[in-house]
Amino acid sequence: MSWTYEAPLDHMRFVLEHVLDAPTHWKACAAFADLDLDTADAVLQEAARFASEVLQPLNAVGDVEGCVRDTEGRVRTPQGFPAAYQAFVAGGWPALPCTPEWGGQGLPLLLDAALREMLDACNHGWNMYPDLLHGAYETIKAHASEALKARYLPRIVSGEWLAAMALTEPQAGSDLGLLRTRAEPQADGSLRISGNKIFISGGEHDLTDNIVHLVLCRLPDAPAGTKGLSLALVPKVLPDGSRNTLFCDGVEKKMGIKASATCAMRYEGATGWLIGEPHRGLAAMFLMMNSARLHVGLQGLGHQEMAAQNARRYAAERVQMGRAIAEHPAVRLLLDRLEVMAQSQRVLAYRAALALDLAEHHGDGAVREREKRFAALLTPIVKAFCTHQGFHGPAAALGVWGGYGYVHEYGIEQTVRDARIAMIYEGTNEIQAIDLAQRKLLADGGTTAFELLDALSAELASGDPLRDFVDASRTHLRDWLEHARQDSARLLDSADDLLHGMAHTLLAWAVGRMASAAHRLPDAAAARQRALTGAFVRQAVPMGRLHWERALAAAAPA
Template sequence: MPSYTPPLRDMQFVLHEVLHVTDELKQMPKHVDMDADTIAAVLEEGGKFASEVIFPLNQVGDQQGCTLNRDTHEVKTPDGFKAAYDQYVQGGWPALSADPEYGGQGLPVVVNQCFYEMLNSANQAWTMYPGLTHGAYEALHAHGTDAQKALYLPKLTSGEWTGTMCLTEPHCGTDLGLLRTKAEPQADGTYRITGNKIFISAGEHDMVSNIVHLVLARLPDAPAGSKGISLFVVPKFHIHADGSVGERNGIYCGGLEHKMGIHGNATCQMVLDGAVGTLVGQPNKGLAAMFVMMNAARVGVGMQSLGLTEVAYQNAVAYAKDRIQSRSLTGAKDPSKPADSILVHPDVRKMLLTARAYAEGGRALALHCALLIDRELNHPDETVRAESAEQVALLTPIVKAFITDNAWTATSSCMQVFGGHGFIREWGMEQYVRDARINMIYEGTNTIQSLDLLGRKVLGNQGASLKKFGRHIAELVAETQGDEDMAEFINPLAKLGQQMTQFTGEIGYKAMENADEVGAAAVDYLRVAGHLVFGYFWARMAQVALQKIAEGNRDPFYQAKLQTARFYFAKLFPETASLILTARAGSAVLMETEAVFV
């Protein structure tokens, strides 16, 4: 059986020793009283809930899955899921970072993200139910009318109701401009919505009394394409004037998808048959409104993969310590036993260190982004808010795509550490691999994220946002100039930072002649950018570790951090050289291949 221990020590390291979150939060009137002790207490209790309540349900959920009653269109979740959700609500966890005006606790986003990492490590499929709810809350909080906010937000904040986003359709995929769902205006100001949606996570379940669906649809006079999409809020059950739940609305689950992983979450085919809904935001501006939820979901998917990377690493390293097989190449390390622990083998260590480096680098990036969101929402200086929003936009596709790509590598490597046992269900490792695979696909495939990064976020403003992140690297390089202990981290980082300017310019220049050059280079480009960002945070973490060691601190935590940083820069960061080469190879070898597909 697998196990999970919340990585509270590393979270505290990133929060307080690298990001200095309490100093940052004190600049925001909303969070001026937030201190390290409060954060630690919240995360300790959150870790207990994750590890003690929902982690034991992870394999249960995978084995049982969800079941649909086709007569009633009701979905039963795996054993224990509803009871765990009730405990989640009773603990006040849905309200953690929500607006106090609607019953929330108003804690910083960065604290909530730490909590969600632990939830995802413990049970990604279960966590998707409250996770999607938080996204629906954010979209309505940003774009809902006063009446919609008053009706829905208190229930979503408390966790009494959950939420979804109903986006794509069988023929659409990522191209939402093709959607056909129709919304007919009614005399009372509501809309009758008809159509079919697919891949709707948490679209139907038995854990709450009502589900709030955010649905994309077209008005009768809507222009074609993505400019003709509107957003509607459609509850599963109609809601009376006093807020109580009424009769069933015309939206129901017509089928469940049979999936490779995340079996404990209901991925639904949703049918809308004259369902009654109300307009969110402006007509034909629904995609922009929904992007609030979509961007939150993209960061959330990165947190899903971060969680899986961490729990896979924990179990693989525990197994490697105990599993004896063969002898060390340099001679027996434990002559008292018939074989050595597999931890003595270099390639086993490489697989484990890969997972650890990607987990700890991902945590630093994810929490940095969460802190930026706190600044974007709450900082009193308008310039700081705008710059933070710009950096969040730049880093979101990296959080989503780079961390999820890395999790696929990491969970696969951790399964490999187990050898044949990794392929056996009882150890739990193969589930992490299966669950991790979806994260590269949904909320916009990683190729879509790569196109977004290179096409919109970088070339779209001539690299201005990327240059602003580059200033952080330049400041770190200047700060550590002459520090020989930092050279192994700073020199490759500084070199890549210089290369990025020319590399980006080359792609942009070629793209002016042939737009396919962006598509051909984008995936490689995002991984280079991902390593640039990870490299920056790993250099900062190494700097802190070196300072602590120089001060005489004997905590082995800092030695481990330093050793992982050295591994990252020696074994993973050099991937950027080959990625730059393949990106520069251009589009011709991809597009001038008609004979291949005859």
């Protein structure tokens, strides 16, 4: 059986139209007021065609071939990757969520999220190259000088030039305060950047002529720690056409996403320009990192979708003990769990993208402020939980193939390998849990979370066991906050379970919303949605309760 992908377009449309009611929200945003569901559907259909017909056939090829660095430091990506990228640019995909002011199409991030899910499902390694573009666009647009914006934004929006995010150094992974890369001011207003960075995705490649590096660095008068970091734009090719003095010293040989050039970069007095204020680089970079974290969550979702649908197809064909293995209880329960988890996380991730759209474009200032807070709350949950499931879901799915699943040609083992990195980069999942606990819940006393949970509970019917779970979670959160106030030293012990408890709570709302809208589906699809709701109530809700219990036990004062 071949490893194939069929974009879940029917479910995507169902989520947009009936679960999130996106068209109504778009009408409240001047930027999207003319967008209708049929137009959105046409965009997603074309994205699905590109992902399945252009990218998916290159996935296994890229995994085997990997990237090659020559003796002069140039990096060649796998066969077919440059042509696929040129097709991506020709289709206008990089410009999809960018503003028309800079040559963008002005479409919602919600549609871009659906696009990213499909690209990652079909070829995570390839999508590593354009996945940072939108974050670079947002960072430059918000913080760069007018001259830098005029020079770089149109080419980033069009995809003519790609971008790289240069944070990590050998001694500084999660602890960015240890960064040493130096920035020396020059008389002409530029900077000379010197230092070494590692794990730089797309730091060097052959997809575009120029690569715009956004580099965290320190000015001579910088204070110690993260408060002393500045952000510089350092292009591979300078405005006069000369080659900048930045070099790829190596490409990592990795467990997964082997088609993505993960580079060790050296900056030797490279010319760059300050973005934003001196010593405020991390705040500017957070725009790029927050965009990247949503995109990483979508990587986890894409892997789950790919694993779930291929496992179901294989289980329907593989006969053991006289019947298809899909009919055996253990396999049937696993397949149902994979499917409902992917569906509910799609709702959650798309809700986060919708929050970002509304925070930027809604006509009511109060709604913009509320959705900004919701987006900040949802981002660490989407990143951490979707990537956790993005690895553990496919790892469980591998067992459907039995021993064949451990063999490269069947496809699932690559998915498992590729998915693992998403739990680590753009802030480890443990750091996301700390961020949720300290900066998103404890910092405001749970105000935003309670507001969100109240709104979600109101969308579920009274007596629904899923609503009961959401309401119980509200009580658990109140108790956790009380524990945290009494003994903050134990807060971090509970952070991982807290995040998973919150995630299961949000998924319960998502499943409940899908169930209440199921009557709008054809009869067979509606019956399937009801079956999946039952599977979630039986399997996932008890797990959510367990995470809340563990979080409360860990946070309880000694």
